[in-house]
Amino acid sequence: MILPTARTWVYPLSVNGRYQRIHRVTGALLQAVLFVTPWIDVGGHPAFQVDIAGRRLYAFGAVFTPADNLLLVLIGLAAAFSLFLFTAVFGRLWCGYACPQTVFLEEWIRPVENFIEGDRGRRMARDRGPWNADKTGRKLAKWSAYLLMSFVVAMTFVSWFSGAGVLWTGGSGSVAYGMVSFFTALMFWDFAWFREQFCNYLCPYARIQGVLCDDHSLVVAYDDRRGEPRGKDSPGACIDCLKCVAVCPQGIDIRDGFQLECVTCARCVDACAAVMAKRGEPSLVNYATLSGQPRTVRARTVVYASLIGIVSVAFVGVLAGRHEADGYISRSPGSLYTVDADGWIRNTYLLRLTSHENEPDQWQVEIEGLPAVAEVSAPSIALDPAATTTVPVVVRVPPGHLIERSTPLRVRVHSHDDELWMDTSFLSEGT
Numbered sequence: 001m002i003l004p005t006a007r008t009w010v011y012p013l014s015v016n017g018r019y020q021r022i023h024r025v026t027g028a029l030l031q032a033v034l035f036v037t038p039w040i041d042v043g044g045h046p047a048f049q050v051d052i053a054g055r056r057l058y059a060f061g062a063v064f065t066p067a068d069n070l071l072l073v074l075i076g077l078a079a080a081f082s083l084f085l086f087t088a089v090f091g092r093l094w095c096g097y098a099c100p101q102t103v104f105l106e107e108w109i110r111p112v113e114n115f116i117e118g119d120r121g122r123r124m125a126r127d128r129g130p131w132n133a134d135k136t137g138r139k140l141a142k143w144s145a146y147l148l149m150s151f152v153v154a155m156t157f158v159s160w161f162s163g164a165g166v167l168w169t170g171g172s173g174s175v176a177y178g179m180v181s182f183f184t185a186l187m188f189w190d191f192a193w194f195r196e197q198f199c200n201y202l203c204p205y206a207r208i209q210g211v212l213c214d215d216h217s218l219v220v221a222y223d224d225r226r227g228e229p230r231g232k233d234s235p236g237a238c239i240d241c242l243k244c245v246a247v248c249p250q251g252i253d254i255r256d257g258f259q260l261e262c263v264t265c266a267r268c269v270d271a272c273a274a275v276m277a278k279r280g281e282p283s284l285v286n287y288a289t290l291s292g293q294p295r296t297v298r299a300r301t302v303v304y305a306s307l308i309g310i311v312s313v314a315f316v317g318v319l320a321g322r323h324e325a326d327g328y329i330s331r332s333p334g335s336l337y338t339v340d341a342d343g344w345i346r347n348t349y350l351l352r353l354t355s356h357e358n359e360p361d362q363w364q365v366e367i368e369g370l371p372a373v374a375e376v377s378a379p380s381i382a383l384d385p386a387a388t389t390t391v392p393v394v395v396r397v398p399p400g401h402l403i404e405r406s407t408p409l410r411v412r413v414h415s416h417d418d419e420l421w422m423d424t425s426f427l428s429e430g431t
C-alpha cells in the first residue's frame with residue numbers, strides 16, 4: 001500500500017438533486033436497520049446478535065451454534081458471490097449508497113460540518129486563516145459533535161454483539177465497553193480526519209474492484225463527445241464550471257475518465273445536471289458503462305449467479321437436515337468402566353445437548369445394543385431455548401452378559417418431534 005506523502009484536503013460542496021434524494025432514502029433505511037435491529041426482541045433475544053462469549057448467532061428467531069459452521073460458511077459464500085455479482089453489474093453502487101462509511105459521512109458528518117463551519121468556500125477560507133476564537137470554537141464544537149456521533153455509532157455496533165438493552169444500561173462487561181472505547185476513537189479519527197482515504201487506501205472491497213468489474217459494469221462517466229472541447233466559449237457543452245469537481249467527496253475530476261477512487265455517489269451527476277438544466281441540456285456526467293452498452297448477461301455474471309445457485313441449494317439441503325438440537329456423548333472423564341458392589345458393570349457417560357430452538361423442549365434418552373437386562377439411568381432433559389445442557393447417563397449390565405470388551409451402543413435422544421442418534425460403546429472385562 002502506498003500512501004501519498006502530502007494529502008490535499010477535500011472540501012466537498014453541498015449538492016442537491018435526484019440522486020442525493022435517493023441517497024437520503026437508502027441512508028435512512030439502512031440506518032433504521034442498523035439502529036433498530038438490536039432493540040427488537042425475538043424469542044427473548046435480539047433480532048440479530050453475534051454472541052461471541054456464548055458462541056451463538058441469533059438471527060430473527062433462529063439460533064446458530066458452532067455445530068452450524070457449515071451453514072454459516074454457506075451464508076458467507078452466498079453473500080460474497082452476491083456481492084461479486086452485484087459489483088459486476090452495478091459497479092460500486094454499494095460504495096456510493098450502502099457502505100456505512102459513505103452513509104455516515106453523507107448523512108451525519110458533512111451536514112454537521114456544514115452547519116457549524118459553513119459550506120465549502122467558508123471552510124476553505126477559515127482553514128487558510130489563523131487560529132482565532134471563532135475558528136477554535138467552531139472546530140471544538142464540530143469535533144465534540146463528531147465524538148458524540150462516534151460514541152453512538154460505536155455503542156450501536158457493539159450492541160450487535162452484546163445486546164443493546166444490557167449495553168446501554170451499563171450491564172455489559174469491561175470487554176464490551178473496551179470495544180466501545182476503541183471503536184469510538186477509531187470512528188472519531190475516521191470522521192474527523194481520515195475520511196475518503198479509507199476508500200482510497202484501506203478498503204479491501206475497493207481494492208478488488210478492478211477484478212470484479214469490466215467494461216459492461218455501471219460507472220459514473222463524463223460524456224466527452226458532448227462536453228469537449230470544454231470552456232465557456234468553446235463548442236463543447238462543458239462550460240468548465242468545475243462544479244462536478246467541487247462536489248466530489250473523493251477529490252477527483254471525473255472528466256479525466258474512469259478512476260478507481262470514484263465511489264459512484266453521483267454527486268457530480270446532480271451537480272452537472274443543475275448546471276446543464278440552465279441551458280436546457282441533460283447532465284454531461286451520468287451513470288453509464290465504459291463499453292457504452294449495458295450487458296447484464298455475460299460470462300462472469302453467469303458464473304457468479306451459478307455459484308450463488310449452487311451455494312443456495314447446498315444451504316437448503318443442510319438446513320433441511322438440521323435438527324432442533326445438537327448432541328454429543330462422551331465417556332465421563334477418567335472412567336472406562338467400574339464394577340459395582342453387586343458385580344454389575346457400570347459405564348458413565350456425559351451427554352451434552354445444545355438447543356437450536358426458541359422454545360423450551362423436553363428430551364428423553366434411550367440406548368440400543370445392550371442386553372434387555374441392562375439398566376439405563378438418564379434424566380429427562382428440559383432444554384431451554386438456545387441453551388446447552390450436560391447430563392450424566394449411567395448404564396449398568398449384570399455380569400456374564402457381555403462377551404466383548406467393547407460393545408457398540410447407539411444412543412437415541414428424542415423430543416416430541418425430533419430425534420438424534422449418537423454412537424458410543426460399553427466397556428467391560430469381557431468373558
Ligand code: SF4
Pocket residue numbers: 220247248249250251252253254261262263264265266267268269
Ligand atoms: S467522481 Fe462523481 S460519482 Fe465519483 S466519487 Fe466523485 S462525485 Fe462521486
Ligand code: SF4
Pocket residue numbers: 222227237238239240241242243244245255271272275284285
Ligand atoms: S459540472 Fe458539468 S459543465 Fe461544469 S465542469 Fe463539470 S462537466 Fe463541465
